[in-house]
Amino acid sequence: MEIANHNIIVWNVRGLNIAARGAAMRSLVDDASVVCLLESKLERVDQRVIHSLLGLKFGAFVALPTHGTAGGIIVAWDSTVAMVPAFRIDQFYVMVEMVFGEGNQWTLTAVYGPTDDTLKPLFLDELRAIRAACAGPWAVAGDFNLIVEAADKSNNMINRRMMGSFRCFLNDMELKEAYWDTGHPGHLLQALSSSISDHCPLLMSTNVSFHRKSRFHFQSYWPSLPGFHDVVAGSWNSLPPKANPFVDLFLRLKATAKALTRWNQAKVGNIKEQMLLANELILCFDQAMDSRPLSSGETWLRKQLKKKVLGLASLQRTIARQKLRISWPKAGEASEAFFKIFASQRRRKNHIFRLKSGAAEATSRAGMCEMAGDYYAGLLGRPVLRQHTLRLAALELPAVDTATLETPLSETLIWNTVKDM
Known part of the structure; x- marks a missing residue:
């Protein structure tokens, strides 16, 4: 399923009943389309609370109020980006059917599992029923209060029976952890700063385009083209000298690379596009010759285009050959495809x-x-010998004892400095 780029944040906030957390929350979810907040600890959630916590763009939400001192789930979304035709609220989860503007539809279930072991089997059975009712893609996010491995537990109080039940549930439901790096290279899952909670929020971007800046590649056929040396000389001498020779060299090489890139686009351009355009024009002239004789201008242009195609084909083969860095094949012994295949296998x-x-x-x-x-x-x-030196001792400056700079900082000093910030 092709999904547009949307940011989804899932966070166990460990309580939103502190007013100071609102500003930090708004700055975090500013670029998000869907926000799932767990353990909100709010008994009453309305539109005013959502706006104060998340901002005005989150005009729609579904909330499970807390019962007692723990729990509470909030699922809010940008109504201009997504809509929810149906939702369901239960004791341990909030389920929403998300429909985005591009026609993508999938079910999101935000969960906060029970801490009581006697209720956990019922919780897993409810999730199985939800999956059976979902015909399309299904995503589950939140805090299950269950572990898959013993290493996930911070103490030795491990309920191995429940750990095995949770593993069976994950296998039966075919749920996978959202490790998007290999299976979904266009997606991104990362942890953000915990800031106002002791849990890190998870940010999932559903379709990220990673634009990598193209590197400069010097082509060996450039020196044979007219105007190459003028471009290099002009760009190299276009900058004033710098005091630091390394900075001077870097800036001159950078300017030369930019100038050669622009010169190549203007002088050579896209060879494939030029060949396609030339062949298309030649075909038009060939079709016209079936019904009428070509004029002198059309005949001249057709000959020039054919010469252009031959020249571009030769240049294209030269580029592929110089990328390969071999010279043993003689003219006519290998095609351009051979050079491309050979170059793709080179690991030199x-x-x-x-x-x-x-x-x-x-x-x-x-x-x-x-x-x-x-x-x-x-x-x-080259560096030259200095004819003059500066004697700092003759200035009779006051002496400074620098021995204390090597003394390790004490924990008390660091803590007092942090508190004074």
């Missing part, structure tokens, strides 16, 4: 085998290091 680390500067050539590691150092020293300059 980048390595410089030799450097050449003028007539000199270096192949050893020490020789290449010396040649590269001499080359960039000629561009960036």
Whole structure:
């Protein structure tokens, strides 16, 4: 099922009966579409309470009030993004049928399981009944107050019978933990700061697009194209020199890479698109020749397009070949597909085998290091001996005892500093 990008937050807040928690809550759920709050400890939940806790955009909600000093579930959603045609409230859960604007529909059940072991089998049976009634996708989120493994328990009071029952329930219902990294690469599940609670809220983004900035790739055929050296020289000398040679080198390389990228788009462009466009125009001229003779201008353009297709095909093959970094196939012995297949199988680390500067050539590691150092020293300059020095002792500045800086900070000092912040 294709799901649009929506942020869903599930959080055991451990009580919302403190007014100061409202501001922290609103800043956390500002970008969320659906919010599930567990253990709200609120006996009465209305629209005013929802607006004060979550903000004005959460205009719809379903709540299970608390009974006593524990429990309470709130499920709120942005009514401009999703709607809930049906919902159900029971002793341990709130179930809502979510329908988003794109037509995606699925059932969300927010649970807060009982702490009494005698009620836990009944709780699991109710969830089984919910799953049987759900025809589409089903998501369960919340605090089951059950564990799957002994390592999940903070003490040695482990009810292994209930742990086994919970495992059987998960297997029977085919429930999986939302580890989205491998099974759903477009989704994201992460824990946020616990801030106002001792439980971390979980944020699930249902369809995240990770945009990675494209890297600069130097093409070996560029130096053979007219205008390449002018672009490099112009971009390299376009920046004023910096005092720090490393910063100077970084900025010049960055400017040169940007200039070459723009120059490549203007000079070469998208080869496949150009070939498709040229072939389409040639086809139009071929169809016109069946009914009438071409004019002199059309004939000239058709010849130029055919030359263009041949040139682009040769350039495309050259690009694939230089990415492969092999030269043993002779002309006509391998197609572009061969180079692409061979390049996809290559797992070779980048390595410089030799450097050449003028007539000199270096192949050893020490020789290449010396040649590269001499080359960039000629561009960036070498450090010179200073003719003047500053004698700080002659200034007769007051002495400062720095021995205390090595003394470890005491716990009392750190705690007093934190309280004074």
